[in-house]
Amino acid sequence: xGLRFSDVCIDAHDTHALASWWSRVLxxxxxxxxxxxxxxxxxxxxxxxxxxxxxxxEKVVKNxxxxxFTPEDQDAEVARVLELGxxxxxxxxxxESWVVLADPEGNEFCILAAP
Numbered sequence: 001x002g003l004r005f006s007d008v009c010i011d012a013h014d015t016h017a018l019a020s021w022w023s024r025v026l027x028x029x030x031x032x033x034x035x036x037x038x039x040x041x042x043x044x045x046x047x048x049x050x051x052x053x054x055x056x057x058e059k060v061v062k063n064x065x066x067x068x069f070t071p072e073d074q075d076a077e078v079a080r081v082l083e084l085g086x087x088x089x090x091x092x093x094x095x096e097s098w099v100v101l102a103d104p105e106g107n108e109f110c111i112l113a114a115p
Contacts, residue, residue, distance in 0.1 A: 007039075007051045010107070011059075015052040018105050022050065024084055025103075059106040062091055067109040074099065074114050081111065 012018040019038035023030040028040040033051070040050040071077035078099050082088070086101040089108055093100055097113040 005048050007049050008047075009051045009053055011055040012052045013055065013058050013105055015054045018103065019050075019052040021085060021104050022052075025081055025086075063108045066107070068098070068112055069109065070112045070115060072114055074111055078111050 010018070015038045019030045019040060022028075023040055026040065028042060028046075028050075030038055030040050033039050037054070038052040040052075042049050069077070078101070081101060085104050089100045089102045091100055091108060098110045100108055100110055102108050
């Protein structure tokens with residue numbers, strides 16, 4: 001018996017708005033689930049699906065886990081994601097090669113330097 005990593009579950013105050021935002025960032029389709037959640041379906045070999053779960057409270061502390069994305073062009077991707085509504089976040093990272101951003105509900109993620 002083994003385990004398969006199938007979903008990343010993300011608590012969201014507004015599941016449809018946050019899933020729609022990430023759908024635009026990632027280019028993955030969003031769909032409502034039978035349970036009332038919203039899923040982003042990952043393309044083949046792109047990793048697990050993302051499942052947005054409704055919670056009543058807003059995010060109030062720094063994430064204990066976050067996403068890292070490796071772009072072909074870091075500056076272009078940072079600009080694109082900022083234009084979509086992300087914001088820069090200072091979590092004490094200092095002057096590093098990655099850029100820390102937050103989605104519309106405040107979940108931190110990093111855009112790494114291009115390889």
